[in-house]
Every structure is written in structure tokens, then in C-alpha cells.
Amino acid sequence: MTEQSVVREKRAVILLSGGLDSATVVAMARAEGYSCYTMSFDYGQRHRAELDAAARVARDLGVIDHKVIGLNLDGIGGSALTDSSIDVPEAPSEGIPVTYVPARNTVFLSLALGWAEVLDAQDIFIGVNAVDYSGYPDCRPEFVAAFEVMANLATKAGVEGKPFSIKAPLQNLSKAQIVQAGIQLGVDYSLTVSCYQADDQGRACGKCDSCRLRADGFAAAGIKDPTRYF
Structure with a gap:
């Protein structure tokens, strides 16, 4: 590959959790002609099945590089996904559920932003959704827009005109869509793997949100769900 072709390459950093939404976003970015670089996080979540799923998706969709970044969000707790003493709810709840992980998407996007700057990639994709979602504040369009403003204030690339x-292409889509x-x-x-409490084999509980x-x-889409349950 020549130096000129590298400069022209359209790169994107994509947050990949291993779930349905983020896998779809990788496929969307690829279809738009991006060279895809995916990032997952080992942040102290209840299970590693989603990390194994993310690696499978990355391979299957032909990403250029897939990184797994270690964090310690279980060190601050406050969520049923990082604190084993808090039960994962198995019924819809009012307000923001206990599966909300404090500052998770803010932290994830910040690290994706850092990698994007290193890669000279100007587009960062995230699979947040404001239609069929659990009410998390860091999935709203206002959050995405605010983070973009911050990203361009806080980076060398941003202040130098890059x-x-x-990008949140799922923002206004239903889960069926x-x-x-x-x-x-x-x-x-x-x-x-989408389950909040999947087992080591990636099988889902079938009960969580x-x-x-x-x-x-x-x-709703009229398509068979290939999820395996325990």
C-alpha cells in the first residue's frame, strides 16, 4: 500500500460490545466503505461471554484491528453489571434501571477518541439507540451531540481542523429495524451475545431487559432469533 493510498483510506473506530446493536453498526460502517477498527472493554462486567462474542464478530466482519482495553469500572460499582451484590432485574422497571453503568459510554467514547486520533480516523461509531432501549442517559441524542462537541475541543486533531x-446510525431505529x-x-x-447475565458458553437467561x-x-422483524438459552 502506498503512502498516498493510506492517506485516502477512510477509517472508523467502532465500539463493539459483542451484542446485536454494535455488530450491526460494524456492518453498516463497512458497507459505507470504512476500514473498521473495533474496540471492546474488559471493564469488570459480570461475564466475559460478550468479549468472546465481540472477537467473533470482528473476525467475521473483517475488521482491520480489534482491541480489548482493560478497565476497572467494578472498582467503583454502582451497577448490577459490575457489582455481583446487585441482582440483575428480570422485569421492566421505572426510571433508569440498576443495569446502568455510571459514565460507561463517556469512558468508552473517550478511549475510542484517543485511538481515533492515533489512527487519523475522524469517525467514531457507537450503537446507542433512543427508541428500543433501557432508558440509559448516555444513549440519548443529546449525549452523542455533546460528546462530539467536547471531542473537537479536547483533541489536537480537533483544534487543528480535523x-x-x-456517528450513531441506530439512534432512531426500532430493534426490529x-x-x-x-x-x-x-x-x-x-x-x-446480548444477555446481561450470560453463562460462560454465551447462553442467555431469557429474562433480563x-x-x-x-x-x-x-x-417484530419476523426473523428467528438464534440466541441460545440456559
């Missing part, structure tokens, strides 16, 4: 764009889009783009959803949203999305 602005970053935070996300599934349909992914199927059209060739996403193998059997590789993904994430399982419910996923199952409802596949049902």
Missing part, C-alpha cells in the same frame, strides 16, 4: 464525528438492517448486511447474529428487547426485536 474534526471528529460521532436494526435486526432487518443487519440481516440485509449479512450480520450473523448467532455470533452475538436486554434479552427481552432482543427477543421482541426479532419477533
